[in-house]
Amino acid sequence: MEPSWDVIIVGAGPTGLTLALDLGRRGVSCLLMERNPRPSGLPKMERCNARTMEIFRRMGLSEEIRRAGFPADVSMDIFLVFSLAEPALFRLPYPSVAEYQAQIDARNDGALPREPYQLISQYTLEPLLKAHADRHPLIDVRFGHELVGFSQDEDGVTVEAQRIDGGSERFRARYMVGCDGGSSLVRKTLGIGLQGEANLLELRQGLFYAPDLFDRIRIGRGRHYHLVDQQSTFLIVQDDTKHFTLHSVAGEDAEMPRRFERIVGMPVDYETKYVGRWKQNLLYATQVMDRRVFIAGDAAHLVIPTGGLGMNSGVGDAVDLGWKLAATLSGWGGPGLLESYEAERQPIAKRNVAASRFATLGRRAWRDACVPEVWETTPAGLAAREHLVRLTDIEQRKSAEMAGAELGYCYAGSPIVCNENDPPPDDFIRYQPSACAGARLPHVWIAPGVAIQDLVPEGFTLIDLSHGAQDASGLSQAFCRIGAPFSTLPIASEAARNLYERNLVLVRPDLHVVWRGDHPPDDPGSLVARVTGH
Numbered sequence: 208m209e210p211s212w213d214v215i216i217v218g219a220g221p222t223g224l225t226l227a228l229d230l231g232r233r234g235v236s237c238l239l240m241e242r243n244p245r246p247s248g249l250p251k252m253e254r255c256n257a258r259t260m261e262i263f264r265r266m267g268l269s270e271e272i273r274r275a276g277f278p279a280d281v282s283m284d285i286f287l288v289f290s291l292a293e294p295a296l297f298r299l300p301y302p303s304v305a306e307y308q309a310q311i312d313a314r315n316d317g318a319l320p321r322e323p324y325q326l327i328s329q330y331t332l333e334p335l336l337k338a339h340a341d342r343h344p345l346i347d348v349r350f351g352h353e354l355v356g357f358s359q360d361e362d363g364v365t366v367e368a369q370r371i372d373g374g375s376e377r378f379r380a381r382y383m384v385g386c387d388g389g390s391s392l393v394r395k396t397l398g399i400g401l402q403g404e405a406n407l408l409e410l411r412q413g414l415f416y417a418p419d420l421f422d423r424i425r426i427g428r429g430r431h432y433h434l435v436d437q438q439s440t441f442l443i444v445q446d447d448t449k450h451f452t453l454h455s456v457a458g459e460d461a462e463m464p465r466r467f468e469r470i471v472g473m474p475v476d477y478e479t480k481y482v483g484r485w486k487q488n489l490l491y492a493t494q495v496m497d498r499r500v501f502i503a504g505d506a507a508h509l510v511i512p513t514g515g516l517g518m519n520s521g522v523g524d525a526v527d528l529g530w531k532l533a534a535t536l537s538g539w540g541g542p543g544l545l546e547s548y549e550a551e552r553q554p555i556a557k558r559n560v561a562a563s564r565f566a567t568l569g570r571r572a573w574r575d576a577c578v579p580e581v582w583e584t585t586p587a588g589l590a591a592r593e594h595l596v597r598l599t600d601i602e603q604r605k606s607a608e609m610a611g612a613e614l615g616y617c618y619a620g621s622p623i624v625c626n627e628n629d630p631p632p633d634d635f636i637r638y639q640p641s642a643c644a645g646a647r648l649p650h651v652w653i654a655p656g657v658a659i660q661d662l663v664p665e666g667f668t669l670i671d672l673s674h675g676a677q678d679a680s681g682l683s684q685a686f687c688r689i690g691a692p693f694s695t696l697p698i699a700s701e702a703a704r705n706l707y708e709r710n711l712v713l714v715r716p717d718l719h720v721v722w723r724g725d726h727p728p729d730d731p732g733s734l735v736a737r738v739t740g741h
Contacts, residue, residue, distance in 0.1 A: 208379045210363045212238045212347065213536050215380040217354045217366075217393055219243075221252065222504030222521030224336035228266060229529035231343040235536055238378055239346055242353035244371055249481060250414060250452050252518035255442055256613045257320035258647065259522045261660065264322055265718070268339070275335055277430075279304040284429030285607055287599050289444075289582075290472025293392070295426045296435060297596045300601055317640030317649035317706045320614055321660045326430065328446045329518070349582030352376070353427045354392055355381060357495050359499045364569065382532060384501045386521070389426040391489070391506035403560055404489040407511070410439065411484050413453045413463035417477035421448040427635045432471045433603075435577050435595070441733035442470050470728075487511045489564050491556040496549045501528060508556035512633075513606040516559045516567035519613065530716040534739065537689040544740025545563055547623045555616050562612040562635045569605030573598040579597035610638035618645035618719060623738050625722040642707040648718045651709075653700040665716055666692025667738070672703055672708075673710035679727055713738070 214230055216223045219241035227239045255263065255272065263269045273279065285629075302310065307323035325599040330420040333605035340346045351371035353485040358365050367378045374433040385393025420446060421428060434440040455466045467477065488509040495507045504521030528548050534540030576598045580591040619630035624645045631641040640649035652661050659670070667686060669679050679695055686693035704710070709723040721738040730736045735741075 208365065210379045210381050212236045212378070212380040213382065215240065215364065215366055215378055215383045217383065218386035218388060218506070219246070219333070219337065219348070219350065219387065219516050220504065221332060221522075222384060222525050222607060223338065223384075224301045224333065225262075225522050226386060226503065226525035226529055227340050227348075228268075228336065228343070228386060229526055230533060231345045232339070233529065234245065234345070234534035234660060236345045237347070238346075238380065239340060239348045240352045240354060240366075240368060241350045243581050244351045246330065248330045248339060249483075250443075250445055251329040251411075251448070252332075252512070253326055253445070253452075253577050254515045255327060255332070256515055256519045257322055257324050257610075258613050259519045259720070260322035260325055261320060261650075262522055262526050264660075268336075269322060271335065272327055272332065273304065273325055273333050275327060275712065277444075278448065282427075282429050283324075283326070285433070285603060286429055287430045287433050287435060287596070288470070288665075289428065289435055290431060290470055291420075291424050292472035293426070296592060296674055297599050298427060298429075299600070299607065301430070303738075309521070311649055311650075312721075315652045315702045317651055318638065319650065321650040321658050326446055328450070330614060331446050339365060354387065357393070357396065357500070359383070364499050370665070378382070381536065382499050382501070384503055384528065385506045386502075386504045388468060389505045389509045389677060391502060392437065393500065394502050394506050396502060397502075399495075399497070399502065400493045401490040401509070402493055402738060403479065403488070405485040405486075405488050405490055406609060407489065408439075410454050411457045411460065411463055411482060413467060413479060413483040415451045415464075415467050415477050416448045416449060416454065416480055417451060417475050419503065420471065420475050420477070423473070423475065425713060428437055432470065435572075435581055435606075437577055438466070440466055440470060440575060442467075452675065457597050474519050487567070489560050489567075491560045492553070494551050495556070496545070499635065501548060503528060503552075507552070510560055510563035511567045513570055514563050514609050514612065516554065516563050516609070516612060520556065520559045521705060523616075524715045527552050529713070531740075536690070537690070541736070541739050541741030543622055547621055551618045551621050554620075557615065558633070560614065562609060565635055566606035566609065566620060569602035572602040579727055605636065608636050611635045614638045614646070617641075617643070619643070620625050622646060623721065623735060623740055624719075625734060642709070642720050642723060644720050644722055646720055647722055648712070648714050650698065651703045651706050653698055653703055659698065659700070659703060660718060662696060662698075663714055663718065664696075666694060666717070667713045669693070669695045670696055670703075670707070670712040670714060671697045671710070672700065672707065672712070674699060675729055677710055681727055681731035682735065684730040688732075689739060689741065691735070
């Protein structure tokens with residue numbers, strides 16, 4: 208059976224859809240299989256972080272995602288409340304998308320991303336991405352097709368699928384990627400284990416439709432409302448500001464509407480759309496590939512949503528793997544290129560699990576301060592509330608301020624990166640911009656409204672900040688010899704030169720730096736062989 212596609216992707220959540228779209232724009236044909244008959248319709252993830260929005264910008268999707276998401280002029284504030292009808296006990300302010308964009312526009316030291324974050328519910332994002340996949344001529348989207356088994360050989364992967372109508376089909380491709388969630392059949396079939404902490408806490412999630420509620424919140428409009436209780440109850444405003452998700456430790460589904468009424472604290476018309484259970488896990492796969500089969504997204508790592516690293520980590524997996532598959536299929540990717548997926552993304556999965564744990568412990572710390580005295584109108588109650596507020600101001604930031612985790616991850620140590628001796632410090636909260644080898648290329652304006660990220664073409668790009676003083680023809684010839692796409696981007700910008708600290712910066716297709724120097728490499732052939740997996 209000859210391969211009909213280059214890649215089969217199992218699972219059409221945000222990770223699988225992003226991978227399919229990235230492959231499609233790189234000229235790779237793929238079959239996208241999903242066992243459900245349609246996108247799930249559940250909120251699950253709620254936020255595309257700044258790095259994810261940079262990625263979607265490269266794919267031409269960022270503006271459409273913003274139009275579909277949370278209003279740009281509404282703040283991202285977080286509240287600690289007894290109810291939405293009472294004065295807030297504490298308010299942690301965060302800028303709206305419009306305010307954050309204004310901060311980005313006014314700053315040019317690399318400390319801020321090219322794109323602000325964006326709140327968008329998963330039930331909004333998935334159909335949006337699917338609509339693009341449906342229209343792409345290289346992407347064959349098949350919902351209602353469940354993976355039941357697969358095998359691989361030296362030439363490809365054969366997949367057995369069960370259709371929702373009861374029929375069965377066999378498919379074959381050169382490679383396969385399992386984006387099939389936390390209970391991944393792909394991962395289990397490969398015999399890949401999980402490490403970390405499982406089943407830490409079980410909560411229920413409720414989705415409620417209350418079209419008038421957001422406009423009636425007098426304490427301030429924001430993103431999250433945490434209830435002062437001992438059941439970890441908190442309310443999330445969804446992207447249309449008419450739907451709300453409530454998370455709480457509850458014994459049965461019927462408790463969730465009562466919890467919703469309690470946190471709202473005033474009469475409001477609402478409809479319960481969904482209630483379900485979910486468990487907190489901090490797990491990562493011990494490996495993320497086996498020959499021609501890979502795993503990505505929740506199949507490769509399970510984090511607690513605190514810190515917002517779940518779906519966003521999956522998008523990072525997709526863009527790391529996408530260009531490497533395309534390069535290998537095009538013939539210029541060396542045998543070590545696909546192998547570098549595990550060398551790069553498995554440590555990031557482990558890192559993001561640690562970051563999620565860090566954020567979760569912060570939230571638990573202030574939640575533990577919700578002692579019974581907090582509800583008393585006594586001196587002891589006042590002291591308990593003051594202690595709770597002080598602790599919340601410190602500990603809640605660990606889950607709401609994770610720029611370091613989002614933007615500062617680095618592939619130092621990767622076999623396809625020319626590593627430096629001093630990679631930037633790893634800090635989950637604070638992002639320290641760096642153009643060291645392995646890091647994401649920091650955003651910098653090179654003219655009003657013109658960002659360097661937007662000028663970097665596809666393929667490998669040498670950013671030349673030397674004002675033409677350096678001859679990069681050796682690199683160009685070395686890339687040409689193996690057929691890899693390569694461009695030189697001359698930039699006359701003092702801000703960029705100061706930030707990147709070298710005259711020459713070589714960037715790969717996913718905007719990560721692979722090498723930098725003040726002069727061209729002595730052996731350009733060896734450098735090109737390394738960064739392309741040869």
